[in-house]
Amino acid sequence: xxxxxxxxxxxxxxxxxxxxxRPDMLNAxxxxxxxxxxxxxxxxxxxxxxxxxxxxxxxxxxxxxxxIKARGENETPFGGGFGFQGYLADVxxxxxxxxxxxxxxxxxxxxxxxxAFALASDIRIGGESMKMNAAFxxxxxxxxxxxxxxxxxxxxxxxxxxxxxxxxxxxxxxRALAVGLVNQIVPDAELDSAGEVFVEEMLATSPMGLRLTxxxxxxxxxxxxLEAAMAIENRNQVLCAGTEDVKEGMQAFIEKRKPVxxxx
Numbered sequence: 001x002x003x004x005x006x007x008x009x010x011x012x013x014x015x016x017x018x019x020x021x022r023p024d025m026l027n028a029x030x031x032x033x034x035x036x037x038x039x040x041x042x043x044x045x046x047x048x049x050x051x052x053x054x055x056x057x058x059x060x061x062x063x064x065x066x067x068i069k070a071r072g073e074n075e076t077p078f079g080g081g082f083g084f085q086g087y088l089a090d091v092x093x094x095x096x097x098x099x100x101x102x103x104x105x106x107x108x109x110x111x112x113x114x115x116a117f118a119l120a121s122d123i124r125i126g127g128e129s130m131k132m133n134a135a136f137x138x139x140x141x142x143x144x145x146x147x148x149x150x151x152x153x154x155x156x157x158x159x160x161x162x163x164x165x166x167x168x169x170x171x172x173x174x175r176a177l178a179v180g181l182v183n184q185i186v187p188d189a190e191l192d193s194a195g196e197v198f199v200e201e202m203l204a205t206s207p208m209g210l211r212l213t214x215x216x217x218x219x220x221x222x223x224x225x226l227e228a229a230m231a232i233e234n235r236n237q238v239l240c241a242g243t244e245d246v247k248e249g250m251q252a253f254i255e256k257r258k259p260v261x262x263x264x
Contacts, residue, residue, distance in 0.1 A: 002040065006033035008058075009040060014051035014207075015199055016100075020117075023059030028067035029113045034088050041094035048263065051210065052202050053098075054195050055121060056105040063114025065135050088113060092147040095120040096218060099211040103198050105191040106182070111135040116146035119155065122214060123198055124181065127188035131170045132181070138168040154221060156181050206245040207263040212236040 002009040010017040018040065020027035044050060057063050082089070095102060095117075104118045107127035112135035118124050134152075137143040143165035153161040156179045164171060173185045186194045202210055216232050223229035240246055244264045252259035 004036040004040070006030065007036050007040065011050075014049060014203065016050050016053045018053055018055045020055075020057040020063050022067075023057075023061075025067055026061040026064035026109060027057040027059070027114070028064045028070075029088065030067040030070045031084065031087075034084075034091060037091045038087070038094065041091060041098055044094075044098035044100055047100075048207075050100055051207055052199055053100050053102045054105065054199065055102055055117065056191070056195075057107065057114075059108075060129075061108035061114075062104070062106045062110040062130075063117055064109050065112025065114050068139075089146055092116055092120045096147075099214060101202060101210065101214055103195050105195050106130045106132070107188045107191060113146050116148050116151070119151035120147060123183050125191060125194050125198075126173050126176055126182040126185045127191050128173050128185060129188050130173045130176065130182070130185070132176065133168055133170045134165045135168060137165065143168065204258065206240070206243070206249060206259070206261045208243055208245065209240055212240065 001011060004021075006020070006022050008019045008021045010019075020033070022028060022030070022033065044053070101123065102121040103123040103125065104121035105125050105127070106118050108129050108131070110118045110130065110132040112133075115132045115134060118132065134143040134145075134148050136145045136148075143149070148165065149161075152165065155161075156164075160179055163169065171179075171181065173182075176182045177185045184194060205213075213236075216236050219232050220229040223232070245259075245261045248261060249259045
């Protein structure tokens with residue numbers, strides 16, 4: 001179904017298992033990977049069969065960020081007028097725009113653009129070896145890149161975001177959990193099984209309910225007022241209430257059984 005070289009996608013029912021697959025380069029981002037990720041996440045918006053994406057890195061790292069050695073080689077992308085900068089940035093927008101929740105399983109390094117992949121996800125589970133940083137500022141660049149200035153303060157607050165972004169310091173597993181940057185920390189060997197717990201719980205929800213929850217939550221984070229957030233909530237509930245799945249969900253609750261949803 002998917003013929004990619006730098007990433008792999010395994011489809012198991014309604015779940016896609018996306019692996020960044022350049023392990024010899026610590027899954028560093030090159031132009032080819034950007035194109036493949038853009039194609040994949042761009043195609044999810046209208047993919048009704050995929051309900052959840054689980055994202056991880058092959059080998060000992062999640063993603064070490066931009067492949068600096070390959071930078072400039074065979075680069076002819078056009079991203080919103082900003083060349084490679086806009087080309088890569090668009091991937092993170094597509095990650096947030098896709099209606100499927102993204103669960104990232106992070107082991108080893110998640111640096112720069114790899115850090116941003118984790119931040120753009122909905123659920124982050126870290127292995128004990130996990131370390132993340134806004135590596136851009138270590139390279140003479142601004143740490144405000146690839147959505148980090150948007151995502152990070154919303155997750156951990158402005159004070160900690162300022163510390164991490166203005167110094168490029170690594171944040172390791174224990175502190176990342178303490179400040180709410182990740183949902184859970186487990187031994188590296190248990191990352192897959194920890195992710196499956198979230199997958200099973202999400203699969204037990206109605207397809208429309210799950211999609212609209214991601215959409216509504218993203219909008220509520222930036223809502224101008226309580227009334228604005230509630231307007232989206234009301235719209236989403238009316239949409240869900242008109243489905244057969246909501247009838248099934250309520251009937252299953254009354255009958256004390258698991259609902260069988262049909263996305264209808």
